[in-house]
Amino acid sequence: MVHRLEPLIVRHTHRIPAPAGPAGAGDVAARQFDAVLMSVGFKLSAEALEHLSGLAEDTVVGTAVRTLGTVRAMVGDHVRHNVYFIDFPANVPDTFDFWMRCIAEALEDDKARAGTIAQLRSGVVDLLTLPSYGNYRHTYAEMLAAHDELTAAAGDRLTVLHLAGDVEDEVTALYLALAGSTTPLGEEHLGDLKVLAGYCADGPQPEAIPVRENRAVVNEARLKSGASLLLDTVTDVLRLACALSGGDVTLQEPTRFRALSRPVRRALLAGLDSVVAAAPAKLADVTTHREPFKRLGERLHPHEYPRWPHAADVFAVARGEKKARTFDGRVEELLGANDVTGAVELLKSAPGKLFRSLDRLLRTTPTQEERDAVVTAAEEVAPDVSGRVVLSVREHLHNRAEETGRRRVFVNRLGRAHVTDDTRPPVPPTERKRLIAAFDADIRRRLPVVERLLVDPDVLDVALPLSGRATAAGLGVLPRGSVSPVDGELLRFFVYWRQTAHTTDYDLSALLLDAKYATVSWLSYTNLKAVEGEHSGDITDAPEGASEFINLRLGAVRGTFIVPQVNIYSGEGFQETAESFFGFMLREAEQQGRPFEPRTVRMKSELRGPGRVALPLAFRRAEDGSWHAKWLHLYLKGHPSQNRVEGNRVTVATLVRGIVEREQLNVRYLTGLMADAGATVTPWDGETVPDVPVTYIGLERPEGLHPDSRVITPENLRDLIPG
Structure with missing residues (x-):
């Protein structure tokens, strides 16, 4: 069982757990392992190579097989990346000439001729009806034969895999780190925590689990192992029920609750009863998630368990049969009565809510005395607020400049983004600067002493990862708002997808913007060639998987920004496909090689968000000519079908501007x-x-x-x- 967890260690730590096995002459196998790793952009550390060389050959080979499968998937080399134009990036045709060629081939096809002629007479030809459009015209092996070997370059990526400790110790350490994280985890890491929690349920546990979603995943494992549950709010029980039903523990998406066994129902009802019995005011939390609680009550049958009357009260509140005055409602009553001082005093009992209300309180409070009370209260309760919230509010206030007229970018937990005009009055500058100074002092006090x-x-x-959802799973991926250098002559994007059940057409595109975010040009299936580069061709069906590429010469780019995007033209969404990911490579001009070369991959990230348009990151040219990546991790709602780069240029430019001009901690x-x-x-x-x-x-x-x-x-x- 524990060997099945080794890929998690490699992915999360870039370390290989020290194999347990007899001593032997494994030096030849270890060197071969190292050589194969280097072909995909990885390498053993000197310590790891030495350790493996002293083990039996069979042990080394077993470790190599497990590790190679993991790192190939990390970089996207576990699938075959073919291209429509076999010589890509060479010999990519002009778009119009290519379409005319497809029409000519259709006229030569006995089955397609009549339909094509009819379309020509109407004046509109659907490319998807042309036999030679959208499907590979050669095998993967034929494509490989058309390309020279990649020439090694000093700039090729080489990710070192270090030697870790015993696999059991490493699994426990990773579990404790994920479960005890002070920031929410992304979807993949939350899934990894679920696997680890099941294995580690009877072992060491973190001192605290501050993130509620993490607690739900751990509670699911504890329930199955017979351990006591970690509950202090009724919402903890709701999240646990979602986990047991395979639903969304973040409570952002509705969960279809499954039928639960009697022991599980008793555990959940007992948990609800104990929480409310200890603090009846926590019944107010039910109103925030009234509908999910009502649906959960239909599965738990609380009327069958009269010995837990407080649990029954939870569902009575959800149905509206029992009143529970909410904390937020009490705050709104005081603010509605212009009693700012009273509202602030009440909010001091919920420091996190006070911090999240600071912007509103400061820009709507009429008197200096009341503004001073707001700031003083925030300074007093700051030590009781989580570091993540302090940093988030500090970043927010830093970006609340005194001038108005800016655009607001909203990004939800799933990465869905939209933009509106910022009509709020500014936060008073004196109070804003005072709070920023106070928050800096508080964070400085909390940081560990480092010599x-x-x-x-x-x-x-x-950027500081204040939420794991501000990034995506993958290799070389950084949090939203991060800036990282880009060194190389050729920039190549790639997207891969494999449909689950329905014909699915993803379109890789790149939008080029000038310094004022106006469109300069783009590369896509509607514009296969430009001064800057080439598109590999449109693939419209992916039952066995499909790839598209864009090749760019950075020195030739007209404009300041390059914004790659993946548009869903038709078929399954990013969360519905069997697999979908995006990435980019960097090469020197003379390297040649295949369209996809794992050693040149700098980033590969999963595409699993909502919406029909994905914006992983943008590239910006500095005044000195150097390029940097700005990480976005955004998804646009888009249209149900036929999304194209031409149709979302304004929205994309506005979003890029909002992220680029915002300063992240x-x-x-x-x-x-x-x-x-x-x-x-x-x-x-x-x-x-x-x-x-x-x-x-x-x-x-x-x-x-x-x-x-x-x-x-x-x-x-x-x-x-x-x-």
Whole structure:
């Protein structure tokens, strides 16, 4: 069983659990393993290679097979990436000429001729009806034969896999890290936590599980193992019921509750009863999720269990048969009566709600005395607010500049985004600056005492992961708002999808914008070639999987921004396909190679969000000509079908502008606070590592660090967020 969990360790830590096995002469197998890893952009650390070389060959081979499968999937090399135009990026035809060729081939086809002639007479030809359009015209092997081998370059990605400890210890450590995370996890990590929680239910547990969704997943495992449940609100029970039914523990999407066994029903009802008996005011939480509680009550049959009357009260409130005055309602009553001081005093008993109300309170409070009361209250309760909320509000206030007329970008937990005009009056500057200073002091106090800090300069502009949902699962993926350098002459995007049951057509496109976010050009199936690059051709059906590519010469790009996007033209959504992911590669001009080369992949992220248009990231050219990526992780609602880059240019440009011009709290901010607290900060030169323990923060773990060092990389960047 435990070997099945090794891929989780590799994905989350970029480390290989030390195999258990007899000693032997495994050096040849270990070197072969290392060579195959390098072909897909990975490499064993010196310590890992040495350890494997001293084990029996069979042990090394078993480790290699498991690890190679994992890293190939991480980079997107576990599938075959074919292209419509076999020589891509060479010999891509002009769009109009290509369409005319497809029509000519249809006229030569006995089955398609009559229909094509009829369409020509009407003046409109549907490309999807042409036999030679949208489907591969050659095999994968034929495509490989048409391309030269990739020439190795110094800039190729090489991700080092380090040696970890015993697999049991590593599984436990990963479970404790995910379960005890101070920030919400993304969908994939939450799924990994569920697997780990089932395995670790009887082992060590985190001291606290502050994130409610994590608690629901852990409670599901505890319920199945017979352990006591971790409950302190009625919503904890609702989330657990959603987990047991395979539903959404974030409560953002409705869950269809399954029939539950009597032991499970008793456990849930007993949990509800104990929560309400200890704090009857918590009945007010029911009103926030009234409909889900009503549907849950239909499955739990509380009337069959009179010994838990407080549980019955929960469902009476949900049905409207019993009143429960809500906290928010009491606050609104006080504000409606212009009693700001009373509202603030009440909000002090719920510090998180007070923090989330600060913007509204400060811009609507009429007197200086009342504004001072708001700020003073926030300063008093700040130590009782989670670090994630303090940082979120601090970032919000930083971006609430004194001028008005900006656009507001809203992004929900699933990555769905929309934009509106910001009509709010500004937050008073004096109070805004006072709060920012107070929050900085509070976060500085919470950060661990660090004596030596070794920092990779490339990580400084990575946004703090205040929510795991502000990113996507994958390799080389950074949180929304992060900025990372892009070094290379050729930028190549790719998308892969495999439909589940219905014909599905995804269209990879790239929108080019100038410095004022106006459209310069685009590359898509409607514009296969431009000065900047080429499109690999439109694939319209993916029963066995399909890929599309866009090749760009960065030196030739007209404009300031490159915005890749994936449009769903028809068929299954991103969450419905068997598999779908996006990524980009960087190459030197002379490298050649296949359309997809895993060694050149810099990022590969899953596409699993809502909406019909995906915007993973954007690329921006600086004044000195260098390029940087700005990470978006956004999804637009789009149209039910026939989404095209031409139809969403204005919306995309507005969203990109909103994200680009917003300043996120980043690693630079936290390292600055650590330096203020006395840490010695040393920029890492990429080679030299100290021979003493340090706290290292960077994009990848260096070799040779002192074993007692603490290592922070994007995979565990959430550990920087104080509780």
